[in-house]
Amino acid sequence: MHELSITQAAVETIIERMGATPIRRVTLEIGVLSGVVVDSVRFCFEVIVAGTPLRDAVLDVVETPGRAACRDCTLEFVVEDPRILLCPGCGDADVRVLAGRELRIKSVEVENVCARPAVARTRPEPG
Numbered sequence: 001m002h003e004l005s006i007t008q009a010a011v012e013t014i015i016e017r018m019g020a021t022p023i024r025r026v027t028l029e030i031g032v033l034s035g036v037v038v039d040s041v042r043f044c045f046e047v048i049v050a051g052t053p054l055r056d057a058v059l060d061v062v063e064t065p066g067r068a069a070c071r072d073c074t075l076e077f078v079v080e081d082p083r084i085l086l087c088p089g090c091g092d093a094d095v096r097v098l099a100g101r102e103l104r105i106k107s108v109e110v111e112n113v114c115a116r117p118a119v120a121r122t123r124p125e126p127g
C-alpha cells in the first residue's frame with residue numbers, strides 16, 4: 001500500500017530527528033494531486049505509531065490545493081479534481097502541474113512535560 005510506506009517514512013524521519021521525545025502533534029502537508037488518500041494515511045499512522053514516541057500524537061493533515069498551467073494557452077488554474085487535469089480555458093490535457101504534489105512534514109509538536117528516562121527500544125523494526 002502506497003500510503004503505508006509514505007506514512008512509515010514520515011514517522012521514521014520524525015523519530016530520527018526527535019529521538020525518544022514524546023510527540024504530541026504531527027502536521028503533514030499533502031497535496032491534492034499527490035495521489036495519497038488522506039484517510040489511509042490516518043489509518044496507517046495509527047498503526048505505525050504504536051509503541052513509538054509518536055503513539056499519543058494527534059495527526060493533522062493539511063491538504064494543499066493543486067495548481068497547473070496549460071502548455072497550450074498558458075492559462076494557470078486551480079485543480080480541484082486530480083482526475084480531471086484539463087485546461088478550463090481551452091480543454092487541452094497538455095498541462096503542467098505547478099503545485100499540489102507535495103507531501104511533507106509541516107510541523108511536529110513535542111510534549112510539554114519533563115521527559116522520563118528514555119526507553120530506547122521504542123523504534124519500530126526496519127522494513
Ligand SMILES: [Zn+2]
Nearest residue numbers: 070073087090
Ligand atoms: Zn489551455
